[in-house]
Each structure stands twice: as C-alpha cells, then as structure tokens.
Amino acid sequence: LGDVLETAHRMGINTMNDGLSAYGLSLALGTAEASLLDMTYAYSVFDNNGVMVGTPVPPFNARDGYRQLNPVSVLRIETAEGEVLWEYGQDKGTFDRRPVLESGIAYMITDILSDTDARIPAFPRGNVLELSRPAAVKTGTSDDFRDSWTIGYTPQYTVGIWVGNNDNTSMTDVTGIVGAAPIWNAIMEYIHVSDGLPVEEWTVPPTIV
Numbered sequence: 001l002g003d004v005l006e007t008a009h010r011m012g013i014n015t016m017n018d019g020l021s022a023y024g025l026s027l028a029l030g031t032a033e034a035s036l037l038d039m040t041y042a043y044s045v046f047d048n049n050g051v052m053v054g055t056p057v058p059p060f061n062a063r064d065g066y067r068q069l070n071p072v073s074v075l076r077i078e079t080a081e082g083e084v085l086w087e088y089g090q091d092k093g094t095f096d097r098r099p100v101l102e103s104g105i106a107y108m109i110t111d112i113l114s115d116t117d118a119r120i121p122a123f124p125r126g127n128v129l130e131l132s133r134p135a136a137v138k139t140g141t142s143d144d145f146r147d148s149w150t151i152g153y154t155p156q157y158t159v160g161i162w163v164g165n166n167d168n169t170s171m172t173d174v175t176g177i178v179g180a181a182p183i184w185n186a187i188m189e190y191i192h193v194s195d196g197l198p199v200e201e202w203t204v205p206p207t208i209v
Contacts, residue, residue, distance in 0.1 A: 001027065009066045010100050012041040012052065030140055040151055040160030041071040046109045046136070047153040049205060050101035069096055104207035110136045113152070123177060128185040133192065133199040137184070139176030146170050148179030152188070155200040159187055 001023055005016055016023070016032045023032060045052050054069030062068065072095070077086045112118070113136035116129075123129060129137045129152070137152025148163040148171070163179035165171060171179070 001025070004028075006065060007101070008042070011045045012067045012071070013038045014066060030142070036149075036160050036162045037071060037073060039149075040158055041067075043138075043151050043153055043160065044071075044158040045101055046106045046113075047155070047158045047202075048106075049103040049110075049203065050099055050106035051103075052098050052100045053095050056096055067100075069098060102207070103205035107202060107205050107208055110153075110202050112136075113138055128177065128181045131185065131188055131192075134201055135188065137181075139181055141175040144170040145172065145174050148174050148176050150176050150180035150184040152184060154188070154192065155202055156195075156197050157188065157191055159184055159191075161187070 002020055004027060005020065005023070008016055013034050015034050015038065016027075041052075041054070052067065052069050054067075054071050057066075057068055057070050072088055075088045076084060078084055114134055116125075119127070119129060129135075129139070129150075131154070133154060135152050135154050137150065140149035140151075141147065142149075146164055146168055149161070151158075151160040153159070161180040161184045163171075163174065163183070
C-alpha cells in the first residue's frame with residue numbers, strides 16, 4: 001500500500017494523505033477521496049506515456065513525495081463580448097514536463113483501458129465508451145450511487161466527468177456508464193471534430209516487446 005500511495009501522490013493525487021494505517025486493500029476499488037481535477041491530471045500522465053505536464057508547484061506549497069507540477073485549470077478569461085481579460089502565458093512561464101512513471105508501464109495501462117473487446121462482457125458493442133477513434137477510458141460508481149465517474153483520453157485530450165448531487169445525496173441507479181459516460185462521449189467527439197484532429201494511436205515505447 002505504501003508504494004501505491006507514493007505512486008498516486010507522484011502522479012498528481014494530493015489527497016490520500018491520512019497515513020498508511022488509514023487504508024486497506026480496498027483502496028484498489030476507490031475507497032479514498034480524490035478530486036476530479038487530481039484524477040484527470042493523473043490520467044493525463046498515462047496519456048503522455050508517463051510524463052507530467054504542468055506548471056511548477058510554488059515552493060511554499062511543495063511537499064516531498066507529492067507532485068511537483070500543477071495542472072493549469074484556467075487557460076483564458078473573457079467577457080461576454082469576447083474580450084480577453086487574461087490568458088495563460090501572460091504572467092506565467094510555459095508548461096514544464098517531468099517524467100513520473102516508466103513509459104512502458106504507462107503504455108500498458110493505456111493498452112488495457114483502450115481494449116474495446118475486453119469491455120464487451122460488461123458493456124456490449126456500441127456502448128458510450130467507444131469513440132470514432134482509439135480511446136482509453138474508465139468508469140466508476142461510488143457507494144449508494146453518490147458519484148458517477150468517467151475519465152478517459154486520446155493522444156490529444158484527457159477528459160474527466162463527474163455526475164452527482166451537490167449535497168452528496170444518492171442518485172437513483174446512476175452508474176458511471178449511465179451518468180458520466182454519455183457526457184464524456186459527447187465532449188470527446190465534439191472537441192476532436194471541432195479541432196479537426198486526426199485519428200492517432202499512442203507511441204509504443206521501446207521497452208514494450
């Protein structure tokens with residue numbers, strides 16, 4: 001469990017810091033709290049073959065063993081008329097890149113999450129996890145249907161979706177595939193088509209045989 005928590009922190013998860021004794025093997029099923037931004041950021045490391053991209057964590061917020069880069073969650077602020085009030089890069093440096101996971105391991109996770117045939121026993125062919133291009137994706141559902149998750153990526157974009165009630169009350173039979181996944185599918189298809197992005201595969205690292 002120590003190695004799992006250490007890897008999660010290094011990949012971008014800033015929660016799960018209650019000490020080793022607070023967690024058990026059920027951690028593999030998602031029994032610890034994590035934010036949508038942190039989880040999506042961690043998945044982007046898989047997408048980049050083990051490389052984290054972001055801005056350096058300010059020295060006063062840096063913690064040993066945790067991520068050294070932060071995601072950029074706001075790229076631009078505009079008025080209703082379209083006037084740009086602020087844009088990333090005006091008062092900050094460019095993105096930094098740091099390897100945090102061996103590229104072969106990251107690629108194998110991507111290969112698993114993008115295997116559409118392996119999903120068929122749970123989600124029949126033509127389900128909303130399938131895009132018009134290769135995509136790696138994972139759903140999740142918390143106890144009592146309080147949270148519906150879908151996080152997935154292509155070589156160009158990583159997108160995370162959460163569906164739930166603001167007061168943390170249970171939904172009615174809203175799983176990850178029913179609640180978050182259709183939104184994820186619609187957003188992914190839209191941003192790739194609107195940007196005119198080509199269909200791409202992930203680069204196979206030289207350590208993969």
